[in-house]
Amino acid sequence: KLGAVYYNFPHSGAVQGFFDSNPMVNWRHENLMRLFFRALRTYVKPGGSVKVASNSGAVGVRYSYIVxxxxxxxxxxxxTMPFTEWHLHRYGRSYGDRRDTYKRPDAKNNQSYNAQKASSDMVYCFCYTPSGNPLPKQMLRLPPTLKTLTECVDGPFKHLQGAGKLAKAKELHDRFVKEVSGTHVG
Structure with missing residues (x-):
């Protein structure tokens, strides 16, 4: 079993047209952290260390989701310690998508994220202390319903109406249902 696990700047992946904080997609970030820590129970030895680096002002994977x-x-x-004081502080952040081709080169002083200051990057440190008792099934945040998505007026729905809006809502709903069921998407 592992004695230490590091997860640097977790993110559930962008959904085109939505900001991370939008409730239509934010639930994905919360589920990511719940499933991450649940999975670690299998691979981390008792007393093992887990460190998750994230920006204290992140609106995707929020510190409250991690903790x-x-x-x-x-x-x-x-x-909780400032990222700049961690021995891995020179870790270069990236978006993990096409934006890296034009955003990443300016990563001097770890400032490749224009909306998040490096001074707000934190490392949340944990110790695995299993009780030996079985845990209840992991609770997950459910995705928005198809009805909720069809009523959405922002993000990718901003300029859609009628059949186009319904098709986009069905596409996202199908994707979200697959994601929350554990079916690989992508």
């Missing part, structure tokens, strides 16, 4: 998911899965929060 809450850890607690649900018997990982005790032991420390």
């Amino acid at each position: 809450g998911a850890a607690k649900e899965n018997e990982f005790v929060h032991v420390e």
Whole structure:
């Protein structure tokens, strides 16, 4: 089993047209952290260390999702430290998509993310302390319903109406249902 796991700047992946904070997609980030910590229970030895780096002002994977998911899965929060004080602080951040081709080269001083200051990057540190008792099934945040998506007026729906809007809503709903069911997408 592993004695240490690091997850640097987790993100569930962009959904074109939506900002990470939009409730139509934000649930994905919360689920990512819940499933991450639940999976770690299989691979991390008792007393093992888990460190998750994220920006304290992130609106996707929020610090509350990280700390809450850890607690649900018997990982005790032991420390939060500035990323700049961590021994892996020279880690270069990236978007993980096409934006890296034009955003990444300016990564001097770890400032490749224009909306997030490096001074707000934190490392959340946890220790795995299993009780030995079985945990309840991992709760997940459910995606928006098809009805909710068809009523959405922002993001990719901003300029859509009628059949085009319904088709986009069905496309996203199908994708989200697959994601929350654990079916690989992409």
